Amino acid sequence: MNIGGGAGAVLGTTSGISNLASSLAARLGGSAGSYFDQLRPASFRGVPFVSLGGEGGFGRRNELHEYPLRDTPWVEDLGRGTRRFRVFGFVVGDDVIAQRDMLIAACEKEGAGSLVHPTYGRRDVSLMDSRWIERWEKGRYFEFEFEFIEGGPRVFPATSVAGGSLVGNAASGLNIAAALNFARTALTAIAYGAAVLGSAVSTAVGWYTAAKNFVGDARNLFKLLTNLPGDFGRFAGSATVPTFSKFPSSSVDTSGATVESLTQAATLARANLDAASATLDAAARNLDASTIDDFTAAVQGVTSAMLAATPDPADSMRLLASLAAYDPSGATTASTIGTAMATMQSACSDLFRRATIASIAVAASNYEPTSSDDAARVRGQVLDLIDAEMTVSGDQGDDETYEALRSLRQAVVSDLNQRGASLPAMRTFVFATPLPSLTLANRIYRDASRADELVSQADPVHPAFFPTSFKALAT
Structure with missing residues (x-):
């Protein structure tokens, strides 16, 4: 860009700039008191x-984001772009060399600086590039060219409180998005008749049957006993005695539970799951355009009932993860109706998996993690499932589900990071000889009363003879 020609008009006297402004204003139909009075003197640092x-x-x-066999792409907005300024200017006068040196020194200072732009005003910017031009025929005059970007303060990631409410809201958003994508796919397939409806019924029956079988898992039944008051020793564990708890994710129950009350609660929870399964079965058999909302709500009812039937959150995650791996095995053909049946089967499977x-x-x-390592482990398990489903939804072009999964991922990470940050980490301890738990608790924590806690974490053959290397809480 030749900026020398424009500069010649203002060389000579100090009033040249104001005269030029008035001249330009007259030519453009304005006045120097409107636009040109708003211009600010330019400066950098x-x-x-x-x-x-x-x-x-x-x-x-x-x-x-572009998808195979889809004509229109999806554009993901990642925020405002970087503002870039390229400024052309000059310095002039008998002391032009000193002015040039001051401007060069300002450009070479470390960090961001303040730029006053004639029209943008004051901006905190970083100088990306600059150069100056000296011409013999211009005399007391140096040209400058700057390239700035507008920056902001250095901000580090901070722990924020997510909590169960934020995760719950994100989970509800996923259920809504999954239902929307299911309806979009299933409504087309339903039009092909009873065979397609039968595919939905068989897929639903297989899924809720698997859910009921998982709830009857022996470990889940055994966990009921750990909610009884008392200490059953380090091998059986107890949810009400933290030092010997083999199930630390369970909430401590101080309500005086009995075998009868726990049996009644478990029976009621399984009855609720049976009722939710029956509701899903009926919704699947009556599935059409007018009842598709009933079907998706029934699916969510089954997962909610299964969650309520597993009182220990760790066990809930284990059993639900098994249910998320459910894969319908119904055979289909390559005919038009067979393709529609396969589409319905796949849509149902996606809906079931996302609700799970x-x-x-x-x-x-x-879940109540026992250490920061435990929180990271649970976070990794949940994120593996979410990330895999994000890949599936992205490949299918289910944008609503993809966005909902991304929000759920952020909520889970924030929640577990926040709760895990306040917990001690696990550390490997090494000793020359086997030592008893009381001695180790005194050496590690300066508190012999934490001996039972060490026994629960290291799980030695005998509390009097710990292995020479084991993992326990660092503090």
């Missing part, structure tokens, strides 16, 4: 210069 003009870039940061993942996230928000 307090060093003034005359601005001749400039250019800039602005907009949004967009990521383009939402319940897993809720169970994770109820």
